[in-house]
Amino acid sequence: MSEHAAHGEHHGFAHPAPVWQLLAVFFALVGLTILTVFQATLDLGNMELIISLFIATIKAALVILFFMHMLHDKPLNAIIFLSSFVFVALFIGFTLMDVHAYKDSVELKEVDSPRMLVEPAE
Amino acid sequence: MSHDTATIEDLHGHDSHGHGEHGHMPFLAHHFDDPEQQFDSGKLGMWLFLVTEVLFFSGMFCAYSIYRSLHPEVWTFASQFLNETLGAFNTGVLLFSSLSMAWGVRCAQLRQRTGLVVCLAITLGCAAMFLGIKAIEYTHKWDMGLLPAGSYESQFLPGAHHEGLSPWLYVLSFVPAACVVGFGGWYLWTLAKGQKRLSEVAGPLLVTALCYFVGVFIGIAFQNAEASAHAKHGADTHAADKPADGHSTADHSAIESHSSALASDESHEAPHGDTSKETSSEKSHASQTSLVGPAHRAPGDPTEAQVDQAGGAGLFFSIYYCMTGVHAVHILGGMLVLAWLLVRATKDHFNEQYFGPVDYVGLYWHLVDLIWIYLFPLLYLIK
Numbered sequence: 366m367s368e369h370a371a372h373g374e375h376h377g378f379a380h381p382a383p384v385w386q387l388l389a390v391f392f393a394l395v396g397l398t399i400l401t402v403f404q405a406t407l408d409l410g411n412m413e414l415i416i417s418l419f420i421a422t423i424k425a426a427l428v429i430l431f432f433m434h435m436l437h438d439k440p441l442n443a444i445i446f447l448s449s450f451v452f453v454a455l456f457i458g459f460t461l462m463d464v465h466a467y468k469d470s471v472e473l474k475e476v477d478s479p480r481m482l483v484e485p486a487e
Numbered sequence: 488m489s490h491d492t493a494t495i496e497d498l499h500g501h502d503s504h505g506h507g508e509h510g511h512m513p514f515l516a517h518h519f520d521d522p523e524q525q526f527d528s529g530k531l532g533m534w535l536f537l538v539t540e541v542l543f544f545s546g547m548f549c550a551y552s553i554y555r556s557l558h559p560e561v562w563t564f565a566s567q568f569l570n571e572t573l574g575a576f577n578t579g580v581l582l583f584s585s586l587s588m589a590w591g592v593r594c595a596q597l598r599q600r601t602g603l604v605v606c607l608a609i610t611l612g613c614a615a616m617f618l619g620i621k622a623i624e625y626t627h628k629w630d631m632g633l634l635p636a637g638s639y640e641s642q643f644l645p646g647a648h649h650e651g652l653s654p655w656l657y658v659l660s661f662v663p664a665a666c667v668v669g670f671g672g673w674y675l676w677t678l679a680k681g682q683k684r685l686s687e688v689a690g691p692l693l694v695t696a697l698c699y700f701v702g703v704f705i706g707i708a709f710q711n712a713e714a715s716a717h718a719k720h721g722a723d724t725h726a727a728d729k730p731a732d733g734h735s736t737a738d739h740s741a742i743e744s745h746s747s748a749l750a751s752d753e754s755h756e757a758p759h760g761d762t763s764k765e766t767s768s769e770k771s772h773a774s775q776t777s778l779v780g781p782a783h784r785a786p787g788d789p790t791e792a793q794v795d796q797a798g799g800a801g802l803f804f805s806i807y808y809c810m811t812g813v814h815a816v817h818i819l820g821g822m823l824v825l826a827w828l829l830v831r832a833t834k835d836h837f838n839e840q841y842f843g844p845v846d847y848v849g850l851y852w853h854l855v856d857l858i859w860i861y862l863f864p865l866l867y868l869i870k
Contacts, residue, residue, distance in 0.1 A: 428860070
């Protein structure tokens, strides 16, 4: 409590974000959106997904840190929220590993299947 | 937490714990020591809720990653039917609503009543505009037969395109139109009766309902611009008429395309005037392209026709509708709580000691924005 008392009586425990910061974050987000749309017009092959996800993650970080005030939040809240992404990574990562472990046998069946013997258009 | 009894008694006004006896803190629940503890508890609960939201959406992102990693060609093919311009514009709309939400939290913390009402109104308006543009995107796809697996209609068959405004758009716009009438009438009533506070609720709600139609018109404008650009490219492909009812054939058993579990295709009907009537679906996919005569549009790539017919594109649209639809439901839910905040803001409930509800709704709103930040490149920007 004493640290907040030093803050002065004016805002109490509230930390109003300065307007310039909100605007700066917003324009950074718009700029990154334009960047990701531009990046999609380039032919980057396999890098495309990685780059677009990288840009999206920067945007997400900006939103979380400034709009969601995580920068000034209690560390416990940050740990709880960010730990959810650990579990998301485990969930998606292990499922993908599993799917791709069986991928080859599944595709062997596909070759046998008449449904997959689709001829391309002449 | 502080056990400074003097402070606590100061905040509670006096010793006895009872509802409505917090003196100048009408919203301090009696089981909390002080406003900060109440705020921190609520915020912890909100973060926990957001964790469940992230995990909830991760199921859909998981389905997305599995099918995209197994069938990347399906994603390349199907995402070309998404309107990148509208997606990018909607991203901007959501980002702006996030800005106004964050600004609203600031206003609540600084006890700026009018500022908070304006910020909440802008946030609501952006949400409605987002849904209006989404309605244009959805109805256009429904007209084109770009439907979930099982209902998806081949894009290389004649008659898959629809001109003019979709009848579905009228269906989707019914509730917003009713809201315009209802809120408009209420707003005029409050003005006539001189109910200033209620008019500050009805006015923003009327603007919100109108913003849906702003979104619809923006969507139509972008859609038309896109269509005229396309018309220059492929004006010569409109060769054949639509066969009466026979073109919803090969795509019915979409998901099972690689398991071949379904052998017969009951709904199969040969198109009008076709000589080679197919009885078993075992080979029907192989001859599908030649079966229907001249294609509405030529596949750019042999794999495109294959993806289109084998039903993989329907699977893409299943995932697309599921992810964007659940996201849109979250927008709707957010709009309801924002309207509740608007009512409380006009009652001047929020101040530097009590701004929790605005902050929590803000957290939720930013998370919804966050999910869209990932959905946009993952669905719209695939090449």
